[in-house]
Amino acid sequence: QKEVEQNSGPLSVPEGAIASLNCTYSDRGSQSFFWYRQYSGKSPELIMFIYSNGDKEDGRFTAQLNKASQYVSLLIRDSQPSDSATYLCAVTGGGADGLTFGKGTHLIIQP
Amino acid sequence: AAGVIQSPRHLIKEKRETATLKCYPIPRHDTVYWYQQGPGQDPQFLISFYEKMQSDKGSIPDRFSAQQFSDYHSELNMSSLELGDSALYFCASSLGGLSTDTQYFGPGTRLTVL
Numbered sequence: 768q769k770e771v772e773q774n775s776g777p778l779s780v781p782e783g784a785i786a787s788l789n790c791t792y793s794d795r796g797s798q799s800f801f802w803y804r805q806y807s808g809k810s811p812e813l814i815m816f817i818y819s820n821g822d823k824e825d826g827r828f829t830a831q832l833n834k835a836s837q838y839v840s841l842l843i844r845d846s847q848p849s850d851s852a853t854y855l856c857a858v859t860g861g862g863a864d865g866l867t868f869g870k871g872t873h874l875i876i877q878p
Numbered sequence: 879a880a881g882v883i884q885s886p887r888h889l890i891k892e893k894r895e896t897a898t899l900k901c902y903p904i905p906r907h908d909t910v911y912w913y914q915q916g917p918g919q920d921p922q923f924l925i926s927f928y929e930k931m932q933s934d935k936g937s938i939p940d941r942f943s944a945q946q947f948s949d950y951h952s953e954l955n956m957s958s959l960e961l962g963d964s965a966l967y968f969c970a971s972s973l974g975g976l977s978t979d980t981q982y983f984g985p986g987t988r989l990t991v992l
Contacts, residue, residue, distance in 0.1 A: 799980075801980070803983075810968055810986050812983070813981075816980050855920060855921075862974070863911070863926045863933035865923030866911075866921070866981060
């Protein structure tokens, strides 16, 4: 049984600060790792993907992957109120395999 | 940029009826995935197709079936609908065949079963 664990929150962060979101996964065969943002009633929107150990930066977002610890994280710098959403961590074995999602972390950016 | 298209966006059905959801992937994408998201839940993978062949299977009930057509669009057929089938149904697409496939989600179909 593949499992992805996230702290459900809510995680409250002041505007302009760094938001740190964490995720652990159980399947050591997982190949690809994703962070999606989802607003209530809307579809998941891809924020970041990472395949190799280490850090990957894209604008205000940094994803970190540690396969030995089976740990993925997402840092959001200079947090904005528009970043308030549920952040879903997802993993897959690759190819056309389905994504296994965590239950999501509800992030609130306080103005 | 063109995105994944799903139709209909909203659907209301009675118990025991059937429903068909349609998904049109991003142009040139050859892999389609279906997910179900209940209220307050994370998306659950149902089934995927790569080059018109079933590729991976998740928690899809036997009452549901799906296929991918020659133009790569996909349809999810749901029969003997139950109240518990009320959910958001998302389709995602990717440019397949790689271990690094990135899935892009459509806007979803909200199914309500009365």
